[in-house]
Amino acid sequence: MRLAALLMLMMAAAATPAAAHAFLERAVPPVGSELATPPGQIVLTFTEGVEPLFSTIEVRDAHGSVPTGKPRLPPDNARQLVIDLPSLPGGEYTVIWHATSVDTHRTEGSYRFTVH
Amino acid sequence: MSDIEIAAAVLRSVHVAALASLFGTLLFMAVALPVGSGTAQVRRSMRRLVLISGLAGLIAGLAWLTVQSAAIAGADSVAMALHVVPTVALRTQFGHWMLLRLFLLVVALFLMRRPGVAIQIALAGVALAVQPLLGHAGAIGGAAGAQLIASEALHLLAAGAWLGGLLPLFLAVGCLSHEMAAATCRGFTPIGLASVLLLAGTAVMQIATLMGGLPGLFGTGYGHVALLKLGLFVVLLSLAVLNRLVLTDRLAATASTRPHMRVSIAAEMVLGALVVVAAAFLASRTPGTHEQPVWPFAxxxxxxxxxxxxxxxxxxxxxxxxxxxxxxxxxxxxxxxxxxxxxxxxxxxxxxxxxxxxxxxxxAYPTSFFTSPTEFAATAIAHGARLFAADCAVCHGVEARGDGPAARSLPLPPADLTANHFRAHNDGELYWFISHGFTAPDGETAMAGFSGVLSSEAIWHLIDYLRAHNAGIAMRRTGSWPQPLPMPQFDAQCSGGRIIDLDDLRGRAALIVAVSGDEQVEPRSFDNIGAAVVVVARGIAATPTGATCIASEPQVWTALAIVLGVSLDALAGTQVLVDQDGWMRAAWRPGDAEDWTDPNTLAARLRDIQSHPIAVNMTGAQVHHH
Known part of the structure; x- marks a missing residue:
């Protein structure tokens, strides 16, 4: 048994994990950041290509949803979603995203940032 | 899985099975079936099978497209599902590839009446091989994605050639003379053999990439479905070997073996169908690389x-x-x-x-192959330091040397977490020790587990702190880090409001300079040798100029002080060289022998680091394995 496991481990030793399903790779403004000036956009970069028609980004403050534009792909990056923001007053904001990756799987998540 | 996801997976398997049958039957007619007057009847039934497979593939494909569209759009009624189908079909990657495939199917069916099967085989083959582009592989992108697409396409074609050829084989064994039936079985052997070798080879590659290796195979739900599929494959292969090595020779000798052969092929078909269903459910799950694998062995x-x-x-x-x-x-x-x-x-x-x-x-422990999600972030290290002081220092001591005030009252002395031995444990093992604690040989609790006290995230932060602190203590003792340590991750602001993290610096060496409020920020640039400069600032409102970026969050200062083994106040003036792969390679503090205030000395060091990368495997977020 152990010998078999050993041989199999040697076979799979060079494993390189690959992504699938769109998970958040990085965000601007960054997760948990505290900003001196309000951001003009939210740019979310995912681990794989996303479908903008079936993805949403919602920004909430203490009173509810902040009106924003629809998410779009920048022309040079199929893994990014961008929304334009109105001028945000100081306060804490929650970004709630739903992404549909190009392999049709749906993922979601949220994070916060603060504007001083 | 929700009902709609299950429905999509079932339709996906019917669709793929029909495509496999179409491709396998066409290939079988071209390669395995002997030419001769005795085969006219079986050729007719195979042409019918081609038509039925093609139509079934078309209908199941349209149904899959509809249900998958509903799932993507979150539709809750048939009307809404039908409403979104055109959008999905015309404006998503999945839709485009599906339309191409359905178009190829229609063309292949129109060519039915024409002689010459090669073009039909090619069309059916391409339609089948498009499958990876509809799933995970098509979404990964880059070289890894292309490799996986190629591997899965071959996997699909091999499966189609073998499993899709079983039904025509069953028909042939049923209606041909027993000698010709045996000859057909022999003719099928090269297809089967080549397919099995391709299937096994490409499966190993997929285990490595999508599964997260053996821990993913044994420790995740995705892996368990794959193991089930692997088990079915082994039984399928045994039946195929039995058919070829034993039953084929008997069939050549006597017609009475015919029913045994047919039952055996039928069993192969059932198992083959189950393999396709398992594959479809596998494709609808989150791949093992995204789950923390629970290692089942000791x-x-x-x-x-x-x-x-x-x-x-x-x-x-x-x-x-x-x-x-x-x-x-x-x-x-x-x-x-x-x-x-x-x-x-x-x-x-x-x-x-x-x-x-x-x-x-x-x-090993269940968490042995867990990997940290923190990317060794400065914020995680700084948070871990606070947690350590609050929850761990009472036993392990303020410096983590195992000499806290409560240490003497414990049945086992607390571990010295600054020792070299600490680095022999991987992240997953440390996670287990912290979350489950230790029991002394007499059964008394030596360290209580923190799984109920600290969140999983907090435990990872503690581990990052302990690694940083262990390295910092070694740096303090010896002036260098005992093993490669990644630069803690942080965000920095560059000129023009651009925010970068260290991943953006990959491929370039970087000079990190700690500057506190009492000092001048000296503008420097190493752009001419392709190196970046990042200032870690404390208590100054510096704005980035030129190519220099600035990190002013206090956690970055704290994390840097920890990995260097110095107090917060002693960090000012420190310089760290980071190589193009993100490893910290050398550090200098004011008063050290070599003069790093001289730009020429620094440029020489940076060039040296750039031309000597270190050979450490550093894929993904997990950079401190052993």
Missing amino acids: WRLDLGVFSDTASWAEPTIALGATAIGLAIAVAGVIWHRIRWPALGMFAAIEIVAIPHLDVLFVA
């Missing part, structure tokens, strides 16, 4: 012994002996005359050798 392989000059000989000799023993056993099986002495020798060698392989295995 040990794991550790090849560290081979890099230890004192102990590598024992397992090496034992492995050699094991291999020789196996070779003797194989020789015994081949040559009947030496069978029993050979098998006896094999047993004797293995009984002696195998216990010596024990050193290759170390104790």
Whole structure:
């Protein structure tokens, strides 16, 4: 048994994990950041290509949803979603995203940032 | 899985099975079926099978597209599902590839009446091979994605050639004379053999990439479905071997074997269908690389012994002996005359050798292959430091040397977390120790587990702190880090409001300079040699100028002080060189012998680092494995 496991481990030793399903790779403004000036956009970069028609980004403050534009792909990056923001007053904001990756799987998540 | 996801997976498997049947039947007619007057009737039924498979593929494909569209759009009614189909079909990657495939199917069906099957095989083959572009592989992108798409396309074609050929084989064995039926089985052998080799080879590659290796295979839900699929494949293969090596020869000799052969092929078809269903459910799950694998065994392989000059000989000799023993056993099986002495020798060698392989295995825990999600972030290290002071220092001591005020009252002395030995444990093991604690040999609790006290995220932050602190203590003692340590991750602001993190600097060496409020920020640039400059600032409102970026979050200062083993106040003026792969390579503090305030000295050091990358595997977020 152990010998078999050993041989199999040697076979799979060079494993390189690959992504699938769109998970958040990085965000601007960054997760948990505290900003001196309000951001003009939210740019979310995912681990794989996303479908903008079936993805949403919602920004909430203490009173509810902040009106924003629809998410779009920048022309040079199929893994990014961008929304334009109105001028945000100081306060804490929650970004709630739903992404549909190009392999049709749906993922979601949220994070916060603060504007001083 | 929700109902709609299950429906999509079932339709996906019916669709793929029909495509496999179409491709396999066409290939079978071209390659395996003998040419001759006796085969006219079976050719007719196979052409019917081609038509039925193509139509079934078309209908199931349209149904899959509809249900998948509903799932993507979150539709809750049939009307809404139908409403979104055109959008999905025309404006998503999935839709585009689906439309191409359905178009190829229609063309292949229109060509039914034409003689010459090659173009039909090609169309059906392309339609089948598009499958990876509809799933995970098509979404990964880059070289890894392209590799996986190629591997999965071959996997699909091989599966189609073999499993799709079973139904025509069943028909042929049923209506041809028993001699011709046996000849057909022999004709199918090259298809089957090539397919099995391709399937196994490409499966190994997929286990490595999508599964997260063996921990993913044994420790995740995705892996378990794959194991089930692997098990079905082994049974399928055994039946195929039985058919070819035993039943085919009998069938050639006597017609009475015909029913046995047909039952065996039918069983193969059922298993093949189950494999396709398992594959479709696998494709609808989150791949194993995205789950933390729960390792089910009490040990794991550790090849560290081979890099230890004192102990590598024992397992090496034992492995050699094991291999020789196996070779003797194989020789015994081949040559009947030496069978029993050979098998006896094999047993004797293995009984002696195998216990010596024990050193290759170390104790493992369910979390042994967990990986940290924190990317060794400065914020995680700084948070971990606060948690350590609050929850751990009472036993382990403020400096983590195992000498806290409560240490003496414990049944086992707390671990010295600054010791070299600490670095021998991987992240997953440390996670287990912190979350589950330790029990003394007499059963008394030596350290309580923190799984109920700290969140999983907090435990990862503690681990990052402990690694940073351990390295910092070594730096304080010896002036260098005992093993490669990644630069803690942080965000920095560059000119023009651009925010970068260290990943953006990959491919360039970087100079990190700690500057506090009492000092001047000296503008420097190493752009001419392709290196970046990042200032870690404390208590100053500096704005980035030129190519220099600035990190002013206090956690970055704290994390840098920890990995350097100095107090917060002593960090000012420190410079750290980070190589193009994100490893910290050297540090300088005011007063050190070499003069890093001289730009020429620094430029020389940066160039040296750029031309000597270190050979450490650094894929993904996990950078501190051993």
